[in-house]
Every structure is written in C-alpha cells, then in structure tokens.
Amino acid sequence: MLYSNDQNGHLIYGRKEVTIINPILNNLKLEKQKLIINAAIKEFVKRGFEKASTNEIVKEARISKGSLFNYFHSKKDLYIYLIEYGVQVIEDFYEQIDLSETDLFKRIENIGLQKLYIHKKFPHVFDFLAAAIQEESAEVKDMIKEKVDPVYDRGTELIYKHIDYSKFREGIEIEKAIEILNWTMFGFGEKGLHQINTFEDLHEFGEKYLEEWKGYTEILKYSFYK
C-alpha cells in the first residue's frame, strides 16, 4: 500500500522508506541516517559541491569526521549518494500522484500536501535537486545531468496527465491559468514551511493548511472554471 485516504478523503502519507544501497550507512538507526543525509544536503544546498565543507556536515550531523568517511569513501561519493537518494524520494513522490483524479485543483492540492510531508522528513530535497541542476563543478556536472534531468521531465509530464480541461471557462488562457495556480501553490507552500515547525502535530497542521488553501482555490476557481 503506497497511500490511502482517511474519512475526509485527505491523502495519507505512508510511503515505503527510501533506501539507496550503502551497507555501512544502512546499519545505522533511521533517525541517524536522516540526520546525516539532511545535514549534508543542507550544506550542499548552501555552498554548492566544491565549497561545501565536510567539517560543517559532521558538525551539523553530530558525528565525527572519521565516521563520515567510514560511511562514504569521499565527498564526491557522498554527493552522488545524496543525488540518488533525492531522485528516489522524488520518484516515490510521483508514484503518489492519483492519476484518476482529473480535477486540476484536487490534483494540485494532493501534490502540495505531499510536498509538505516530504518536507517534514527531508527539508531540502527539492532545493537540493534544483540547486544540483545549476551545479558548475565539472566533477559532478555530467552525473547530475544524467540522473536528475530525466526526473524533472517526467515530473512536469505526470503532474498534468489526464487533467480535465473542459471545466475551464471559454476565453481563458489555460496555460497562463495553470502558471498562476502553480505560482500560488508554490508561494503558499513557502509560507506554510515557515509555520510548519511551530506545530507539534503534523496532521493538525495539514488540516489547517488544507483549510486555508481552500480559500485560495475558491478565488482562482471563480476565474478559471465555468
């Protein structure tokens, strides 16, 4: 079971754990693995591949330098691992998209909510892969292009697959309407992330989040739909 719906019809996040092969790291407690992965991703997002400091990573992850280089042979290996990990997270994220839901607003709502849950586990995956595409370091550039680019292409295709565009009113430029909806979702998402850590219960936050989001969709539906 990849996902399920509760009595309100809201998508429940319950994916399988992402695992990239790394015999040594995989023996650690999941909590610790997450700590290391997130610390490393954070540093790579902040400084880029070359300038990212392994010293900063071990400080943030609260492990020793020796341990880091026990888990990963080199900084480059660590980076490659994180790229593969991030790609895996996004791939699983795609799998969650309910393609039988043809209403654009409901589709986007589900996607936004799932992004929220992913953020709770891996706060910077999306930023990381976005930043990776911009990487300049020759040492990793080709590898990134090979592994990350296809993921993005598949994503933009999937998100809009089987959407029912007949609901749109005459005369509206649908492409522009979709862009507005995307920018709104992105902006609202960013706003949500600033508040998310002030909430104890993620589910409680999710409810409030969805409730507030309805306000925005109402405004846009008024313009988009017949």
Add this chain to the structure above:
Amino acid sequence: MLYSNDQNGHLIYGRKEVTIINPILNNLKLEKQKLIINAAIKEFVKRGFEKASTNEIVKEARISKGSLFNYFHSKKDLYIYLIEYGVQVIEDFYEQIDLSETDLFKRIENIGLQKLYIHKKFPHVFDFLAAAIQEESAEVKDMIKEKVDPVYDRGTELIYKHIDYSKFREGIEIEKAIEILNWTMFGFGEKGLHQINTFEDLHEFGEKYLEEWKGYTEILKYSFYK
C-alpha cells in the same frame, strides 16, 4: 526628474545614479564599478559573508586582488559598502512608486516593470538584501539589521498605500487575493528574468513583457474585481 511617462503611459526608467561615498571606487568608469559591485554581490549571495571568497570576486570582476583592496580596506568594508549601495537602490526604487495610482493592478504593474529594469543593472540586489537578512555572521549581523530591516518595513507599507479596495467584488478575501497577485508577479518576474538576456533591446523586451503580463492580470481581475 526621477521618472516620466511615454505616450503609452508606461513608466520610463531614468533614475539618478546611485552613489555611495568611496573616493577611489567612484573615480572608475561606471561600467567597471558595476562590474565589481555585481561580481561581489553575486559571490556574497552565493556563499554568505564569511565563506565568500575575495579571490572569486576579483576573478569574476576581472581586476587584481591589489585593486580590490585598494578600493576597499577589507572584505567587511566591501560588504558594508554593498549593503549601503543595495539599500540606496531600493530606496530610489520606492521613490518611483506612483502613489497617485490607486488601482492595485496598475500599481503592481509599475513595480514589476521597475524591478525588471533594476535587474538589468544589478541582477542580484534584491536577492542580496534578502540573503543579508538571513546572515549569521556575528561580524555583520547587527549592521545588517540596522540598515536593511527598516527598508523592508517601509517597502511593504508603501507598495499598498492608497490602493482603492472598493473595486473588489463582495465576498472575496482581499488579503488572499493580494497574495495571489504577488506570487503571480513574482513567478512571472522570475520567468521574465530567464528570457531578458536573450533580448538586445531592453525597451522592446519591456513592451513584450507588459503585453504578456496583461494576460495574467485579465485572469485575476475576472476573479478579483466587481
């Protein structure tokens, strides 16, 4: 004359040059000054104050290390100069806001267009000041708070000053509508910046930009206004 309008009523960008006191730097040709300022801003945005490398800056600005430290006594002095410079750019940007224009869409349109022109001259000023507020380095933190925070406060106040909200339809949540408009402007602006460098003539691009923007405002006006 800070600004003027052409026959189409579009705002023409013709501000006074921003000048922060620095006797040595000011003797340079404006082109070269801009090159140095933009190179430095870019590096500080990318790496933050402490990790930013003066070596990278001189490489990007195509000047020697000796020159940089002839223009500025230290990396910190350079940073302070850039903050003051950025603040000045934003302050002048505020002055351009036509407060007699009470229509929200026209107000936002002007602001978006001006941001575009500023970006042509100083591609990363807005990013720079936004990043500065997040700076952690104790060496510059207080100075930033003192100089940058007030600018932001004044900005959000000015942008919405004297707007005529009576044009909005009954039942719409105006705060949310404004957020949507802002996110749309921001998203559209980002998209524009990716195309701007492919255009020779900035004025020509500005025209196309405005024309396309109209499509988005039409969609939103349909929902926002009576």
Add this chain to the structure above:
DNA sequence: AACACAAATGACCAAATCGGTCAATTGGAT
C-alpha cells in the same frame, strides 16, 4: 570479569585557500 570485535572518535596530514600586503610595473597626462 575477561575477551573479541565493530563502531566511533578526533588529532593529524599535506595541500589548498583564506584575507590582506607591497615592491614592482604600467598607463596616461604634461
């Protein structure tokens, strides 16, 4: 308590990079 083995540590390495200096060179004006 004694042992065995795995996991984690941080002092340490050579190499690179850091912010900053300055003697030497260049360029333009007279």
Add this chain to the structure above:
DNA sequence: ATCCAATTGACCGATTTGGTCATTTGTGTT
C-alpha cells in the same frame, strides 16, 4: 622624458580543506 596614480600578482602567515588512522568506546558473549 618625467611624474604620479593606478594596477598588478607573487607572496605572507593563518586557516581550512578533504581525507587518514591509531586509539578509544560500546556491545555482546562467555
């Protein structure tokens, strides 16, 4: 030809880099 300001990049000591490894710590077995 002379002068002086502007520019350069080799160079400084200090710090930080990615990466190593002898040593310590933790855990389970006997």
